[in-house]
Amino acid sequence: MxxxxxxxxxxxxxxxxxxxxxxxxxxxxxxxxxxxxxxxxxxxxxxxxxxxxxxxxxxxxxxxxxxxxxxxxxxxxxxxxxxxxxxxxxxERASGFLIIDEVPEARHLWMLATGTGIGPFLSILRTEDVWQRFEKVVLGYSVRSEEELSYRELIEQLLQQHIDQLSFVPFITREKVEGSINARITSAIEQGDVEARTGFKICAEDSHVMMCGNSAMIMQVTELLKQRGMRKHLRRERGHITMEKYH
Ligand SMILES: Cc1cc2nc3c(=O)[nH]c(=O)nc-3n(C[C@H](O)[C@H](O)[C@H](O)COP(=O)(O)OP(=O)(O)OC[C@H]3O[C@@H](n4cnc5c(N)ncnc54)[C@H](O)[C@@H]3O)c2cc1C
Structure with missing residues (x-):
């Protein structure tokens, strides 16, 4: 029990x-x-x-x-x-592998969340480890409407603290809001809109991608990344993608 x-x-x-x-x-x-x-x-x-x-x-x-x-x-x-x-x-115990210790060596860390999937990334971004390990960190946060973009104050603080390292990319799928991408994460990656914002690419050579939230987003982005030679990270076989599906 x-x-x-x-x-x-x-x-x-x-x-x-x-x-x-x-x-x-x-x-x-x-x-x-x-x-x-x-x-x-x-x-x-x-x-x-x-x-x-x-x-x-x-x-x-x-x-x-x-x-x-x-x-x-x-x-x-x-x-x-x-x-x-x-x-x-x-x-009585926390568990799960969506943690920095499970991420292999990479220059750039991409964190892609839908909705409440932002939670674990906000915890990670408030630790020191992540800033020591990666040159650049991208936080991609997808919601339907602007009012669903919670924790903006905290994200703003993190951006100020890590001005040279952190990029924030909000995706608002059902509203046009200045400063955000009006598309789903998948199509924004396909169109090149995400990389246009950050100035660097999601690629097998130097990136690790963590994803959290809706399983449809996670599966579709995984398929896109496979076309770039990236694969799921396993302890026994080094890869480029770590995920946690909420529903
Ligand atoms: C490892 C893990 C971590 C999770 N962490 C979080 C978290 O931090 N925050 C969070 O909100 N949820 C999280 N979830 C989902 C959470 O555990 C619940 O499933 C969710 O909150 C709904 O609970 P419920 O009892 O009301 O409905 P459930 O009986 O759990 O679900 C009812 C139905 O709704 C679907 N569903 C579940 N979550 C959602 C959702 N967010 N939006 C739409 N449909 C949904 C389910 O697939 C199911 O078909 C996590 C799931 C997993 C597996």
């Missing part, structure tokens, strides 16, 4: 009608930036548990998860209702 840590909600921050961040206290010993924990609530007498990436950096006092309401899902409508002081169960 799963063992749970007893957590307590400290803040429920609502970004938009369906997007929320929960900040909570729980005695999780440690985790690596990019990992996820299982989160559980009792819903109508049954324990419902789902994995969520941690958005905070390791060592911070509060844990943070970022999620959207899936109306037909059992857990997210309940998570969205949580208030400070409410109890929440957290898995």
């Amino acid at each position: 799963a063992k749970w840590l007893q957590g307590e909600i400290v803040e429920n921050y609502q970004w938009s009608e369906r997007l929320f961040s929960l900040r909570l206290k729980a005695p999780l010993e440690t985790f690596k930036a990019g990992q996820f924990v299982r989160v559980a609530l009792d819903v109508e007498g049954e324990e419902v548990a789902r994995p969520y990436s941690l958005v905070n950096a390791p060592g911070e006092e509060l844990l943070e998860i970022y999620f959207n309401i899936v109306p037909e899902g059992p857990l997210t409508p309940q998570l969205a209702k949580m208030k400070p002081g409410d109890a929440i169960k957290i898995g």
